[in-house]
Amino acid sequence: MSDLLDRLRERGWRLTAQRRVVAEVLNGDHVHYTADEVHAHASARLPEIARATVYNTLSELVAIGEVIEVSTDGRAKRYDPNVRHSHQHLVCSRCGTIRDVHPQGDPLSALPEDERYGFTISDATVTYRGICPNCAS
Structure with a gap:
């Protein structure tokens, strides 16, 4: 599981209510949300959060190396908080679902x-591509 909030606290990064809710949305296993998805989840928790605030926060998190941008097949950028553990991505060619994978070697x-x-x-x-179980059925 991503420990994004703990890492940000350790850095002394100022956690305003808006920044905290963005970090909470990104915290977890296999989280690869687009900026719009982050905004949707964040505004469910903090209705007054602005889209620009989400975009700015994501840019800051990328700039400080606590989140990475994942781009696949010309789709919208996704944001991955799993920066501390070496991994690759498995991407569904139909729906764009992304999972973290840890291949040997x-x-x-x-x-x-x-x-x-x-x-x-x-x-x-390395990006592995295939069809996820939901799209295959």
């Missing part, structure tokens, strides 16, 4: 030396 070592073209590899992102 190191994706950095999977690229052969002759395919690195002199690059010093620092990161690898």
Whole structure:
């Protein structure tokens, strides 16, 4: 489970009511909401929260490295609070559902030396695609 609120408190990040509710919405396993979904969930808890506040808060969380943006197949960006645990993503090609997955092995070592073209590899992102059980039925 994401520990986003705890991490933000440890950083001393000012948790206004609006920031807190955005962080609460993002807290959890397999959370990959769009900004509009974050706003919808946040406004259910704090009706006066503005869409701009949600967007600004998400931008700040990305900038400080506590949330990552996930973009898949030209769909809306999604926000993932699971930044402390190395993982990849499994994406449904039909509905866009995203799940965190933890494949065995190191994706950095999977690229052969002759395919690195002199690059010093620092990161690898693997996205698995398929059809989720809901879309398959």
